[in-house]
Amino acid sequence: MTAPPVGPGTSLIPRPERTPAALRAALARVAPHRLGEMERQQDEAMALAALTDSLGPITRFLENWTVVVEIARTPATAARLRAAEHTARSLEPADPAWRAAMDDIHxxxxxxxxxLSHG
Structure with a gap:
């Protein structure tokens, strides 16, 4: 079986629900190399939520990973982010290209x- 063609702006997967299980399944399809990072952050969010008696850390965790998946599910957007992150890691903050990369990431x-707020 061959994968369908993916052009600019084409999503690899539908937008997942904002639940840990749905986000994990989506991430496994579009950025499996980040699953360990997601698991660690989920554990940290759960521990902080219990410590502070607040759902805030869990809400922030879900919001963060929803954005990560939203970017990763569109190959052109994911590639643009990877390029900007590489530039930001490779240059000194005094370099104008570093600022441009940080602006692009933002x-x-x-x-x-x-x-996500409109969809």
Whole structure:
């Protein structure tokens, strides 16, 4: 079986529900290399929620990983983020290209959050 063609703006998977299980399943399809990171952050969020008697850490965890999946499910957007992150890691903050990369990272995250609030 061959995968369907994926062009710019095409999503690899449908947008998942905002639950740990749905986000984990989606991440396994679009960015499996990040599953360990997600599991660690989920454990940290649960521990902090119990410690503070607040659901805030769990809500933030879900919001963060919903944005990660939203970006990763569109190959062109994911590639743009990877390129910007690479540039940001490779250059000094005094370099104008570093600032441009950081601005792009911020814009990608903002756009993903906005699309989630409208979708």
């Amino acid at each position: 814009a990608l995250h903002t756009t993903a959050r906005e699309s």
